[in-house]
Amino acid sequence: MPDVLHTDPSDWKYVSEGGATIVYSYKGATHADFDGTVLRLRKAPVGMADTPSTSLEGEEDPDDPTIAFQTKCMERLIPPEHLPRLVNVHLNRTWLEKLVEMHDRERPELRRAKDAIDLNKHKGVLATDLVGGNRLAVEIKPKWAFLPSPVYLSQESKHSKTNICRFCMHSQMRAARGLQAATDYCPLDLFSGREERVLRAIRSLWQGWITSDGAANNLKIFASGKFIRPIDSQALLADGCEPVKNMDVIRDAFAAALVQPLLETPVLRILSRLQRNLDVLDIEGLSDLWRRTESAVASLREQSNSVPPPTPIGGSSPFFNLLEPRIPDWTTFLDNYISLEKQFDASNPTADSLRHYILAYLLSATFKDCSIIVRLKYLQPGTVPQQVGGPQSVAIIDLDPKSMSKLGQWEKLDREIVASYKPVEGKVCVDDWQPVM
Ligand SMILES: O=P(O)(O)O[C@@H]1[C@@H](OP(=O)(O)O)[C@H](OP(=O)(O)O)[C@H](O)[C@H](OP(=O)(O)O)[C@H]1OP(=O)(O)O
Ligand SMILES: Nc1ncnc2c1ncn2[C@@H]1O[C@H](COP(=O)(O)OP(=O)(O)OP(=O)(O)O)[C@@H](O)[C@H]1O
Structure with missing residues (x-):
């Protein structure tokens, strides 16, 4: 699994977002795992995004559902050349907090008022940019x-x-x-x-x-x-x-x-x-x-x-x-x-x-x-x-x-x-x- 935590949050640039996720592209020094990729992170409503979750210490965070859904289901219906490659990556709260601190101002104001990166997620998705x-x-x-x-x-x-x-x-x-x-x-x-x-x-x-x-x-x-x-x-x-x-x-x-x-x-x-x-x-x-x-x-x-x-x-x-x-x-x-x-x-x-x-x-x-x-x-x-x-x-x-x-x-x-x-x-x-x- 590529280790995003070894990149600096400043290596990532805000691209865009939808109702459920927010996407950053890699702009850091050349790196075989990250060149030409984006990071897709889940959002949560403001107020919930930074409230520490009650999950138990050591409890494994589930993979983002989109990965298994794409590889086990979507690829049976859509030729894979028309799909981005998706890879699971580990995240942690400190890294995500730094990313938010650096890039939140680039998000549209209306979106910022509604939701934010879910700081409780320990997994995200790396995808073809x-x-x-x-x-x-x-x-x-x-x-x-x-x-x-x-x-x-x-x-x-x-x-x-x-x-x-x-x-x-x-x-x-x-x-x-x-x-x-x-x-x-x-x-x-x-x-x-x-x-x-x-x-x-x-x-x-x-x-x-x-x-x-x-x-x-x-x-x-x-x-x-x-x-x-x-x-x-x-x-x-x-x-x-x-x-x-x-x-x-x-x-x-x-x-x-x-x-x-x-x-x-x-x-x-x-x-x-x-x-x-x-x-x-x-x-x-x-x-x-x-x-x-x-x-x-x-x-x-x-x-x-x-x-x-x-x-x-x-x-x-x-x-x-x-x-x-x-x-x-x-x-x-x-x-x-x-x-x-x-x-x-x-x-x-x-x-x-x-x-x-x-x-x-x-x-x-x-x-x-x-x-x-x-x-x-x-x-x-x-x-x-x-x-x-x-x-x-x-x-x-x-x-x-x-x-x-x-x-x-x-x-x-x-x-x-x-x-x-x-x-x-x-x-x-x-x-x-x-x-x-
Ligand atoms: O119901 P719709 O057609 O308005 O679609 C919703 C989308 O609105 P849109 O019409 O594209 O502006 C809506 O898009 P926005 O967040 O408005 O950009 C979502 O994609 C929503 O899906 P989910 O709740 O995030 O799973 C979409 O809801 P689903 O109907 O796919 O559940
Ligand atoms: N693989 C990718 N490469 C480049 N940009 C991407 C990629 N995936 C998503 N994006 C950008 O990020 C935005 C948000 O992604 P996506 O549409 O998957 O979010 P969402 O929150 O699920 O959207 P919705 O509100 O439709 O449910 C997209 O509109 C697109 O601009």
Whole structure:
């Protein structure tokens, strides 16, 4: 295991962060273990991040769940050339405290107000640095790639959900609540595989990047590892290019450079296929299956006279014991899913079929929430863009497992999104998916 504790916290530079983790890249003296790597550390809410944990002295800290999940599960679904290499590393409180002291000021203020590095963690993840090197790196969080099948939808939601994608409805709700939202971007354009629509998606993401001053989480741009804001957009141009005043010229060069790798990579198609094939019931159908399974098990027990009210999806049911999945559960699920040997019948509720559909839904949620990073050469407006080349030029990050405890929140959010959606004249999201025969 590489020993990060032998590096100085000043050797690491803040890159970026999400809701759960914060990432630093190695900038110290040449070192075979650390050159070209980033350190991904877990965060905790302010107030909890620095409260010493109650774990016993000598008790082994578990590895970050993302490592086993990627190596034992994700690599069975995604070609490894599109994944960063992940390695477990030891940490300690003193080293982390020094890192915080040196770098916390570089974090966005809003994030600092909410959370901080979890000083209680004794393990972190060292990963391939996908944004460093002498090039551009474009990070896109594509979100939901498909429209659900109408089969399991309620009358109230069917029309909206089969015409407008979840992201577009969610963005409208966020905007109505005064929250930041990429209202022009539709993921179904990005996933369409059609040049004109992919270009439209890129331009919408760019617009969201400009209006949010680079803070939107659907598009992040890095130049030689440095996070770029719209005001620094000259940094996207190749050495020797004249400064370009017109932002539309930079946008068009950016779109022209990005569209080809997005059309050529299998990554978007893989994500779209996994998201939709793992979420066949929609959260509404899954919730209905949960309720039907409870009543089927209750009637088998012949306790129908004293049946308690249904448990909310993901809650602790008196009728079956569905535990949070661990790695062996995921691998058994994947054995069935990949071989298609064991088919489950949603019309015939059993605790086994319910468990299958829940695990599938959780995996789909991971693919709905991950990001991709595309590496590009610096832009030269007015010339044909050169590609970085190779399958590794597009990689997927943030493939963390999702927890069963989120099912109830997902159901509630789904209802809120549908209830708040106000139809927009002429607006339809087109799902261009064509299964390969
Ligand atoms: O529900 P969504 O679609 O808003 O997704 C959440 C993300 O919001 P987004 O829409 O991408 O701005 C949200 O992203 P931010 O923290 O807002 O950048 C998280 O990724 C969240 O996942 P988790 O709770 O950290 O496991 C995501 O929650 P999950 O739905 O994946 O659980
Ligand atoms: N391997 C990597 N190389 C370079 N940068 C990375 C790498 N992994 C993550 N990052 C950067 O760190 C940020 C946070 O990482 P990540 O998306 O995994 O965090 P998260 O907290 O799980 O996000 P979310 O809020 O979506 O759950 C990313 O948006 C990206 O900019």
